[in-house]
Amino acid sequence: MEKLIDKFKGIHPGLILERELKKRRLKKGPLALSLNEYPQTLNDITKGKRGVTASLSIKLDQILGLEEGTMLILQAYYEIQKEKNKRNAADKPNLSILRKILFWDTDFDKINWKSQYKSVIQRVLERGNSDEKNELIRYYGQDLVNKVAINSIDQTGRDI
Structure with missing residues (x-):
């Protein structure tokens, strides 16, 4: 799991999920229903509009054969990266004003x-x-x- 986490640190887990689903030729709709989730929820996650919850992480990790908690850890690293990006943006003047x-x-x-x-x-x-x-x-x-x-x-x- 360490190599997978290091490889995808800071990337939204939905993008990784999308990649895995394509690789395994799984459709989002049927997968969501089999996980007892709404298809819209899974779709929003793969588009990066929504985060992975602990409950969904357990289900996805099991289906994808990942170590338990992998998707949730990726979500946490994504949130950390998002916060770092916000802080870095605050460390500069408004560049749209400066020519x-x-x-x-x-x-x-x-x-x-x-x-x-x-x-x-x-x-x-x-x-x-x-x-x-x-x-x-x-x-x-x-x-x-x-x-x-x-x-x-x-x-x-x-x-x-």
């Missing part, structure tokens, strides 16, 4: 918004519009933006 052209000389998707804050703030203060500057203030805070701006003025001798 990629401001960072023309770097890979926009690889910018580390936390550690490269000085460069990011300087760049946006120099070339950004008011919406982009406001997004920096929202994300980094007024104090940090002011501090970077003041240090930039001191070092260059000119106003940015």
